[in-house]
Amino acid sequence: MLSNRVNNITPSMTLGISTKVKELSRAGIEVLNLSIGEPDFFTPDGAKDSAIEAIHSNKTKYDAATGVLELRQAICKKLEKENSISYRPEEIVVSSGAKHSITNTLMAITNPGDEVIVPIPYWVSYPEMVKLTEGVPVFVETEFENNFKLKPQELRNAITDKTKAIFITNPSNPTGAVYTKDELKALADICVQHGIYIIADEIYERMCYLDEFTSIASLSEEIKEITITINGLSKSVSMTGWRVGYTASRADIAKGMGSIQGHLVSHPSTISQYAAIGGLTNCDDDIAHMKSVYKQRKDQAIEWIEAIEGLSVVKPDGAFYIFINIGPLRDKIDSKDLSLTVCNRLLDEYKVAFVPGVAFGHDDFIRMSYATDLDTIKEGIERLKNLVDTL
Numbered sequence: 001m002l003s004n005r006v007n008n009i010t011p012s013m014t015l016g017i018s019t020k021v022k023e024l025s026r027a028g029i030e031v032l033n034l035s036i037g038e039p040d041f042f043t044p045d046g047a048k049d050s051a052i053e054a055i056h057s058n059k060t061k062y063d064a065a066t067g068v069l070e071l072r073q074a075i076c077k078k079l080e081k082e083n084s085i086s087y088r089p090e091e092i093v094v095s096s097g098a099k100h101s102i103t104n105t106l107m108a109i110t111n112p113g114d115e116v117i118v119p120i121p122y123w124v125s126y127p128e129m130v131k132l133t134e135g136v137p138v139f140v141e142t143e144f145e146n147n148f149k150l151k152p153q154e155l156r157n158a159i160t161d162k163t164k165a166i167f168i169t170n171p172s173n174p175t176g177a178v179y180t181k182d183e184l185k186a187l188a189d190i191c192v193q194h195g196i197y198i199i200a201d202e203i204y205e206r207m208c209y210l211d212e213f214t215s216i217a218s219l220s221e222e223i224k225e226i227t228i229t230i231n232g233l234s235k236s237v238s239m240t241g242w243r244v245g246y247t248a249s250r251a252d253i254a255k256g257m258g259s260i261q262g263h264l265v266s267h268p269s270t271i272s273q274y275a276a277i278g279g280l281t282n283c284d285d286d287i288a289h290m291k292s293v294y295k296q297r298k299d300q301a302i303e304w305i306e307a308i309e310g311l312s313v314v315k316p317d318g319a320f321y322i323f324i325n326i327g328p329l330r331d332k333i334d335s336k337d338l339s340l341t342v343c344n345r346l347l348d349e350y351k352v353a354f355v356p357g358v359a360f361g362h363d364d365f366i367r368m369s370y371a372t373d374l375d376t377i378k379e380g381i382e383r384l385k386n387l388v389d390t391l
């Protein structure tokens with residue numbers, strides 16, 4: 001018999017779709033994959049060379065549980081330069097990907113039964129991570145008209161005396177929406193007032209297509225005190241497989257996470273950490289290039305999607321996703337699970353993979369990724385149009 005912990009969680013739907021796509025291609029059936037959550041660029045040489053050098057200079061031993069000092073120093077410099085927040089290396093914890101950073105955070109700040117606010121639509125893993133750490137996810141509806149960004153009153157209505165923390169994902173996965181400075185300040189002030197931790201997931205921060213991106217922790221000293229910033233190199237430097245993420249937080253929280261991590265995994269791979277130093281210090285041109293390619297694809301894809309009768313999108317200003325509103329198809333498709341039905345039909349009949357919005361808590365939407373080449377995006381959207389045309 002397995003533990004309640006295992007029985008209470010559901011497997012990741014996004015990973016499930018990737019597996020199905022791989023199975024189909026192994027069977028010789030070519031599928032256009034618009035479901036991918038990882039950059040389609042190779043890791044830049046600036047990061048790879050750094051890892052190779054680390055191997056040859058034998059930097060392959062155990063190191064500090066919270067991460068290699070040189071990397072934590074490089075992260076502090078990055079946060080100061082790009083996000084205008086000042087942190088010391090002892091306030092940084094390097095982990096095996098941002099996923100791991102989020103789990104460490106939850107383990108360090110929540111007790112069993114504590115509530116964690118999860119605005120809908122949410123990144124698939126948040127509710128399961130909260131459940132795994134014995135917290136209670138509290139879902140909050142947001143409005144399409146506001147690009148699904150949480151409003152102060154929606155937050156206030158969700159707060160109880162058990163609320164411990166809130167997730168704010170900026171830019172958002174699955175919508176790509178980006179909060180303005182004022183919007184963030186309004187939410188953060190409520191959190192300060194109620195003593196609620198902000199888990200600020202800024203993993204897509206380098207893919208913000210607006211002139212300005214605001215890190216929540218930069219808003220004020222008291223907001224910084226309650227904020228745990230989550231970031232990493234998976235998306236920004238195309239280093240998904242290297243597994244390097246990090247948190248920036250108050251020293252006591254960082255110390256707690258360091259103890260937890262020390263017992264569970266010691267620390268992320270030392271070689272990957274050296275690669276990350278290269279990623280943070282030697283790859284600015286590569287990052288700028290990737291961002292400009294994503295932006296071109298986004299603008300083009302939105303034009304193609306909006307040309308399909310009845311479909312609309314949440315305005316994406318960041319990340320590499322488009323959240324497509326398929327709600328109007330409800331009249332034409334007889335299904336309780338609209339997004340799942342549409343994605344299954346797209347995959348089975350049209351050989352194109354999207355992610356059903358229900359995976360993110362919103363069944364009227366499907367998520368498309370533009371982390372793939374423009375030809376694939378064009379053909380994939382054409383196949384979506386073909387399905388809509390038959391209805």
Ligand SMILES: Cc1ncc(COP(=O)(O)O)c(C=O)c1O
Pocket residue numbers: 037096097098099100123169172173201203232233234235240244245
């Ligand atoms: C919003 C968000 N946070 C965190 C992660 C996890 O990133 P990592 O690969 O660094 O664990 C992802 C990856 O898809 C994500 O979309």
